[in-house]
Amino acid sequence: MKLWLFCLLWLLPVCASGSIRYTETDHGIIKGKVTTSDNQPAVAVTVVLKGSSRYTLTGEDGSFALHQVIPGTYQLEISLIGYQPLAQTVNVEKGKTTVVTLRLEISNTQLQEIVVTSNHPKFSDKNTEQVSRLPLKDLENPQVYQAVGKALMMEQVVTERTDIYRNIPGAVPNFAVGGSQGMTIRGFANTTGMRNGMITSAIVPLNPAILERVEVIKGPSGTLFGSNRNITFGGVYNYVTKKPFETFGGNVSITAGSFRLTRFAADVNVPLNDTRTLLFRLNAAGQTEGSFKDQGFSKNYTIAPSLSYQVNERMKFLIDIDITRGAFTTATTAISDFKNVKARSFKDLNLGYRKSYTNNDVDVSNGINNIQARMEYKLSDQWTSQTNYLYSEGFYKHFYWTNLTLLNDSTLARSVRNQRPETFGNIQLQQNFIGDFHIGSLRNRLVVGLDYSYNYNSLNRVTVNYDTLNIYQSQKDFNATKIDALSYQKGFAASNTSSNSYSVYASDVLNITPALMVMLSLRADRFSTGGTYTVATGKSSGNYSQTSFSPKLGVVYQVLKDRLSVFANYMNGFVNLAPLVQPDNTILTLKPQQGNQWEGGIKADLFDNKLSGSVSYYNIDVTNATRTEIVEGKTFMFQDGTQRSKGFEAELIANPVTGLNIVAGYAYNENRYTKASAALQGKLITASPRDVANIWVSYTLSRGKARGLGFGAGGNYVGDSWFEVTNTFRLPGYTLLGATVFYDQPKYRLALKGNNLLNEQYWDTNGIAQKPANVIASAVLKF
Secondary structure: OHHHHHHHHHHHHHHHOOOOOOEOOOOEEEEEEEEOOOOOEOOOOEEEEOOOOOEEEOOOOOEEEEEEEOOEEEEEEEOOOOOOOEEEEEEEOOOOEEEEEEEOOOOHHHHHHHHHOOOOOOOOOOOOOOOOOOOOOHHHOOOOEEEEEHHHHHHOOOOOHHHHHOOOOOOEEEEOOOOOEEEEEOOEEEOOOEEOOEEOOOOOOOOHHHEEEEEEEEOOOHHHHOOOOOOEOOEEEEEEEOOOOOOOEEEEEEEEEOOOEEEEEEEEEEEOOOOOOEEEEEEEEEEEEOOOOOOOOEEEEEEEEEEEEEOOOOEEEEEEEEEEEEEEOOOOEEEEOOOOOOOOEHHHOOOOOOOOOOOOOOOEEEEEEEEEEEEEEEOOOOEEEEEEEEEEEEEEEEEEEEEEEEOOOOEEEEEEEEEOOEEEEEEEEEEEEEEEEEEOOEEEEEEEEEEEEEEEEEEEEEEEEEEEEEOOOOOOOOOHHHHHHHHHHHOOEEEEEEEEEEEEEEEEEEEOOOOEEEEEEEEEEEEEEEEEEEOOOOEEEOOEEEEEEEEEEEEEEEEEOOOEEEEEEEEEEEEOOOOEEOOOOOEEOOOOEEEEEEEEEEEEEEOOOOEEEEEEEEEEEEEEEEEEEEEOOEEEEEEEEEEEEEEEEEEEEEOOOOOEEEEEEEEEEEEEEEEOOOOOOOOEOOOOOOEEEEEEEEEEOOOOOOOOEEEEEEEEEEOOEEOOOOOOOEEOOEEEEEEEEEEEOOOEEEEEEEEOOOOOOOEOOOOOEOOOOEEEEEEEEEO
8 A cells, every 4th residue: 555655656756747858749630620521520430541551430520530640740630431542641649639621522421321321330439538638549448438429329219228238248238126227347337327427316317318428437436436336346437428519400209119118309409600610409208108017107208408608619508407307116126035945046936927916006206307517627738637517316206116026836925115205315526637638758648536435325115015915816006095094194315414525536648659558547535425314313323434545557568569469467446344233232333345346358459450359357356345243152253254256258359341230248146245144145146147148230221212120129038046145036037139220311311120029927136027029119200
């Protein structure tokens, strides 16, 4: 630990000192904009740097950038199907930015027809600054991450977030009974995620319509993202929302399908001034769906405006809002207690695949309000300031959570946790200083950040026993009026909790040579809470404070520049733990739980970007876990528990020929308790399968009268896992098959998608049966 502190203390004064002269970079930058003959931005056009393996895609405003270009004279080329390539000579100078403007001799309408069938890998965009908070390319980053963008979401006709997660190697969708949808990563469950790199509320009824992409960052990520309910030792995922661009455009769509699915969505972007510095974008969606069961429904709507303002060349503001409301009964049940049943798997449990044991009167009404703001200011050619703010508050207007306790093979007891109303919120303020500079001959890309987070909740809940019933007989009456009466008779328990986190972090990527890079990072985090205030007693309990340090180290060597890298990392994450009162009334002061990962692997981007992917092996050791032990007839808590998650992952993204795109992944994981209480010793973690695989293959016709016609098909395999901690009741594995046919044109898109075509019976992580075979149809009008 002293070594990490020494490195950080040495690094900060050196970077801040005016006595150090920042030498010019050994590389240059090419920035530009591509427009069409009618002066519209050329979107999604591939710009190639001839004589190298470098390329990039233009954004929604037609702009592009190529960083780290070795000084010299190059040809920039744009190749379009059926047209002569457009080429322009550029001269790149050391430490300077070359600005170019390219004009295509085709209209925006003609360009859209070409882009529909272009030959670039549309599923492989990993350009991001939020994963490392630095401008690092994937092959420069010693950490594994994946991204699912809007192109793949559109092709798969995504209406639920779980459909997105299935494209991430090793990710298994999981569910919170309150409606949040998340994923298990490397054997660790997470049901919230982050929003544009910031911590969201624990209640996240997020609609995929507002998403540009989802980024999944593998491994313990406490160094940059801290410790919160959003962080697990397996990784963190980040929702990136859609942002405004410089031209008028957008689309409206309608989607309909099995089980009375109806969905409307709109995406409209408008420049608000002639200089196109003030931009506005609105995303909105509404969705309603029934259920394949005898009871069940789900409804939600989202309104998400976004405004950006480029004040001048140095300063930019962005405000991003979303307001979401939902009501549902399709994810409000959990099943427990299997010791009195003979069945050892859900496939053998005779509960009836289409029976719900609840009704539409016993539902959830929830919502979330997010307000996110960012200010970027270019301090100099080497330094940028980035200020981020997020207010995120989720709530339950009311929430009935039904638990089914299995008394024997034919009888179950129903109890309900009644929550009304409840609030979960987070306010976060973050300041980053991002630099790209030289000290002597060594290039540094550095982020220094300050982070403050205020987390709070207000709870009001009670659990009541409702009834018992025989699964072979008609269901008894089950209604909210009786639940409320029982709840008020027993009495609600109201409480409030809040906490503060103050953090400082730094992460530096040092180019020792152009091919060899080292990442050194450290976070210092101070957490404090006043504990839980109980309204009935008027007293607080459980107050404590903890200080944690989270280091990170990574090494990357590019065997082939921008084409093949080998990497290794050490990463840390932590979870704050409150003191405990032992049976003898002594206080056990706990240390933060730690997760430490060692990982190594290979990343590739080969054959002119037609083949990319990664292979990695990791080992995550969890220490300072709590465990119980009976001493002289009393159950004491000890903090010497350990857990180990290990495995390997592989990702493949390919575009071997024009129109053919492939994304695939495989992961093996084993996550078990290595030192725990007697009941858990040596057991595997629940809902954590060993084998997980995914593949999606699509082909779009690029020539002839049928160009734009496409076909896609893919599948997911999830192996068996355990449903409960003693590893005696099994959550069966499953194989899902889906396929789509679509017709994509410049002004419209039509699609038909089939899901679970094998009609597989499978259950979620709460033991709830999932959708059988179903069909979705979609029509999109573009403008």
